Amino acid sequence: MRDTLRLRMGWLHEWVGFIGGLILVIVFTGGSLAMFDTELTHWMQPELSRYPATPLSDEALNKIGSIAQEMRKEGENPFITLPTSRDPMLRILHYDGHAFIGSVYNPEDGFPILARETGGGQLFFDLHHSLYYGPFWGNMLTEIAAIGLLIAVASGVIIHFRSILSDLLLFRPFSSRARAWMDAHILMGLLFLPFMVMMAYTGAVIHAPRLFPMFSTGHHGRPAHPQSHGPKERKTQNNVPGAHKSAGLAALAPMLHKAETVLGPDTIGLILFDRGSVSMTKADSASFTLSRDHVSFSEKDGAQIAVVQIPDNLHRIGGVLRGLHFVRWAGLPMRWLYFISGIVGSIMMSGGLILFLMKHRPRKARTFLFRLAETLTIAVTTGLPLACLAYLWANRLFWSDLPNRADLEIRAFFIVWALSLLHAALRSFGPKPRRGWNEQCSVFAAYALALLPLDLMTRSVNGFLTSFDVYKAVDLTAVGFGLIALFIHRRLVAP
Amino acid sequence: MIITLITMAFWGIALFSHALLQPKFLRLQGFEAPHRLPLHLFRLVLPVLAAFLCCQLDFPEGVLVWFGSASIAGLLATALLTVLSVRNMKRLGHPDKVPRSS
Numbered sequence A: 001m002r003d004t005l006r007l008r009m010g011w012l013h014e015w016v017g018f019i020g021g022l023i024l025v026i027v028f029t030g031g032s033l034a035m036f037d038t039e040l041t042h043w044m045q046p047e048l049s050r051y052p053a054t055p056l057s058d059e060a061l062n063k064i065g066s067i068a069q070e071m072r073k074e075g076e077n078p079f080i081t082l083p084t085s086r087d088p089m090l091r092i093l094h095y096d097g098h099a100f101i102g103s104v105y106n107p108e109d110g111f112p113i114l115a116r117e118t119g120g121g122q123l124f125f126d127l128h129h130s131l132y133y134g135p136f137w138g139n140m141l142t143e144i145a146a147i148g149l150l151i152a153v154a155s156g157v158i159i160h161f162r163s164i165l166s167d168l169l170l171f172r173p174f175s176s177r178a179r180a181w182m183d184a185h186i187l188m189g190l191l192f193l194p195f196m197v198m199m200a201y202t203g204a205v206i207h208a209p210r211l212f213p214m215f216s217t218g219h220h221g222r223p224a225h226p227q228s229h230g231p232k233e234r235k236t237q238n239n240v241p242g243a244h245k246s247a248g249l250a251a252l253a254p255m256l257h258k259a260e261t262v263l264g265p266d267t268i269g270l271i272l273f274d275r276g277s278v279s280m281t282k283a284d285s286a287s288f289t290l291s292r293d294h295v296s297f298s299e300k301d302g303a304q305i306a307v308v309q310i311p312d313n314l315h316r317i318g319g320v321l322r323g324l325h326f327v328r329w330a331g332l333p334m335r336w337l338y339f340i341s342g343i344v345g346s347i348m349m350s351g352g353l354i355l356f357l358m359k360h361r362p363r364k365a366r367t368f369l370f371r372l373a374e375t376l377t378i379a380v381t382t383g384l385p386l387a388c389l390a391y392l393w394a395n396r397l398f399w400s401d402l403p404n405r406a407d408l409e410i411r412a413f414f415i416v417w418a419l420s421l422l423h424a425a426l427r428s429f430g431p432k433p434r435r436g437w438n439e440q441c442s443v444f445a446a447y448a449l450a451l452l453p454l455d456l457m458t459r460s461v462n463g464f465l466t467s468f469d470v471y472k473a474v475d476l477t478a479v480g481f482g483l484i485a486l487f488i489h490r491r492l493v494a495p
Numbered sequence B: 001m002i003i004t005l006i007t008m009a010f011w012g013i014a015l016f017s018h019a020l021l022q023p024k025f026l027r028l029q030g031f032e033a034p035h036r037l038p039l040h041l042f043r044l045v046l047p048v049l050a051a052f053l054c055c056q057l058d059f060p061e062g063v064l065v066w067f068g069s070a071s072i073a074g075l076l077a078t079a080l081l082t083v084l085s086v087r088n089m090k091r092l093g094h095p096d097k098v099p100r101s102s
Helices: A002-034 A037-043 A046-050 A058-073 A122-130 A137-159 A177-191 A193-206 A231-238 A252-263 A313-326 A332-364 A368-397 A405-428 A434-449 A451-457 A470-493 B002-020 B023-029 B036-054 B059-092
Strands: A079-081 A090-095 A100-105 A268-274 A277-282 A294-298 A304-308
Touching: A002 A037, A002 A122, A002 A137, A002 A332, A002 A368, A037 A122, A037 A470, A058 A079, A058 A090, A058 A100, A058 A252, A058 A268, A122 A137, A122 A405, A137 A177, A137 A193, A177 A193, A177 A332, A177 B059, A193 A313, A193 A332, A193 B059, A252 A268, A252 A277, A252 A294, A313 B059, A332 A368, A332 B059, A368 A405, A368 A434, A368 A451, A368 A470, A405 A434, A434 A451, A434 A470, A451 A470, B002 B023, B002 B036, B002 B059, B023 B059, B036 B059
Parallel strands: none
Antiparallel strands: A079 A090, A079 A268, A090 A100, A268 A277, A277 A294, A294 A304
């Protein structure tokens, strides 16, 4: 009876794990990188390395308030992000359908900084929650994959239930390849089980309204709101009578100070504009519960209109789940903990995909479906990291004043990913599929190890050996991954 | 940060002790059967001490650090055990013959 259950769970784990795993590797890799999205955006704007962090001045805030107002008059839908420890710059951003992009200003005097246009680390966030195919189908797929992960975890626990405790730290690299991969897969799955269950559960619940739109209050679970950020909606909003027709905007600095007295000092992170009002919104990093509490002011005279805080316990639970999943409240050690856990999760799932191929290779190696499965596996396990690296390289190699360069960077990402898929297909459908893994690993290693020299050559470097900043952190992390890829490459070429 | 590191060290020792209590690991490592009482004590007490330390942090952060440091300490303990077992295998000059599930 028990063995029959294990056998059935094995089948479920194998197939749900493989099909879901193809998506989940993308989701986990994207999510891990999105943990440092702000830092990656900073790395991708090397012009900012010349500007040390300075405190925000009232003059600067009022100045960019006027700039934002001018942009609104021209039909754009901007908002302002205030400096934080992670991003010490003032920014006026707008949503382009995938990322929040815009211009950068010095928080000391409000003068614009000529930083290159880039989607930055937000590409990975988009990839994580919607596979860059939002807001509906991509999100739906990741939702289903998250549920698939919960099923795969539950079935995996049932399969290995008898030996979970006794084999908890078992890893035998000297054993056969299949057993070594199986050990690694089980080891990472068990050690990071709490993290994976938590992420899958919170991720699925946060966006549950997408799966059950009949219970939501508006489009895709969000209340219908006139201030949508998509380009199409923006045009519609301009036709709304009374929208953006006010002559001027009251100074923002007094509103900020007043909002800080209500919500607490240094808690305001966003300034959003609505019809006739300005919202001083709590930063996501200000508290564990992601609540978006805000104080609204009249944009004409700066008078306080309303204080909006989490209304009830149900919304508070939603805020807790978001806080656990997005972890924007956390400091650097916690973010690294999430990053490492996410990367290990990605490796664990990649290991599962490889085990699936190992199991079916002896009998089905020549079939079309097997070769397709191997192609897709190579494309997500080695092709995706290669595309992420290409994104960073493209950012530094494209001219900084190139028109639409943010789009071009993203195109470079997808072109390299498509090329890796093509390469994987050529190798998988050819006589030596193992070469596909090996070649992509070696290309990744070469470009990852060369990222540090590229960084040093494409920005002004001061005090290279005396300070540790976000640039070096990104470079050295890439070098670390490059060394791992080099190690895998050496193992693959070994007889 | 210090609490996280100490928690990780506690978890690492606890998990290492847990592994040394398993006959399969002893065979792989080529160790003699150790005194079981201190290993049992480490395995049971250190995670509780780690939890106590994590309680010094704010509520959600402490829970996340406790679980997260267990995961990473587990990886480090596994790395150490693997190095020891690979050495033992090389010394014996034969591959692993131990079945996965006993």
